[in-house]
Amino acid sequence: MINVGIVEDNEKIRDLIQRYLDMQDGLTCKAAMESVEDMLDYLEKESKPDVLLMDIQLPGMSGIEGIGIIKEKYPDIEIIMLTVYHDSHKIFDSLMAGASGYLLKHTSLPEIKESIENLAAGGAPMSPQIARKVIQHFNKPDKKKKTESDLTPREQDIVNGLVDGLSYKLIADRFDISIDTVRAHIRNIYKKLHVNSKAEVITKSLRGEI
Amino acid sequence: MINVGIVEDNEKIRDLIQRYLDMQDGLTCKAAMESVEDMLDYLEKESKPDVLLMDIQLPGMSGIEGIGIIKEKYPDIEIIMLTVYHDSHKIFDSLMAGASGYLLKHTSLPEIKESIENLAAGGAPMSPQIARKVIQHFNKPDKKKKTESDLTPREQDIVNGLVDGLSYKLIADRFDISIDTVRAHIRNIYKKLHVNSKAEVITKSLRGEI
DNA sequence: TTGTTATTCACATGAACATGTGATTTTCTT
């Protein structure tokens, strides 16, 4: 028997989901709150659910903030976001905060039930549109190669020195060259990267733009 | 009508999937090859499929290498991996190479059909176990908080300015404070982070150590 | 062979940075 909790401020939706889930075989749904704060109170007193369905837009604390707090106190509770938001920031913030699934609100009741069972079986429920955005997040990084500049090996050495926080003098020592040679390389690096400070080179390098 | 192609070295599985998909309404499946090389030959001559089902373990070029080559030549072809491998490396390598979905081989024929339609509708088909691993990839980064220093909001502003490659003067302008105040903050930042140069602050910041 | 690129070095100057010392005001906690 999977114990499900709900955090959703819209009373109609909350009651509808609760009633539906509670009458399903294998599921029980007793805790249906309108805010994270209420749910936290409930969790201190009553038995903890296995799975929480959570909205993002809530009175008081947002659902995303709620994830962090709940997961810290009760790491075993799995949280599925159930929301209208499909923008990348909210999705990734939720996942990074510790959510195990992300469903859009147009998801039908039977699909929600299926998602909960899916989660209990080791899956990760996601609406298809959400899955798409998550995957796109991985697809992107290829373009880095296009922006790749063509620093010479020596120039790359110098850049690494800068990233390590070395002064010109220390870079010169590291590679056994004169400080003026270091300066010369840095001039060339700046030209190639179209920058004019150590700071920008370091930032570009660590962001993978070199 | 969605045109599907298959790259799979096991003849039985390949034929089975091809026959099944080809007899479905709304789908056609004419191109079923045993290697990426064969599929590339086919793509040069014949009409291009909308969706490719691709194995990873193949004679000759691996499916993951294949993704990159096919996506570069024909960016509009969507690729779904269909494989027995469920290790994180193969999953992420595939997604980063440009795959739009990842199914495990125990997926039933009707589920494969559903996944193709799902993809055509803007979704991203993934087996639940795969979705779980993808999400776990996001869940991890929390541990960074442990190494988090306790810079004040203003100090964090200054750090961001440094990362953006601004001089003290420009940082002062950005926040409407004097350059000496910037200096004062930077002194405090250096003490808290145990560093003594802009470069080190930028590196720490971009490596998530702040 | 001639030209280009990579790597090396030197001298010079104004701008930006690192660091010390000291001080005021506001805000929050005890």
Added chain:
DNA sequence: AAGAAAATCACATGTTCATGTGAATAACAA
């Protein structure tokens, strides 16, 4: 009400950086 922390500003000094100009050597491609 007293103390701590955060944010603000000032003055001073030595160091490091950014940039200009000029040049030599080696390696490699046209």
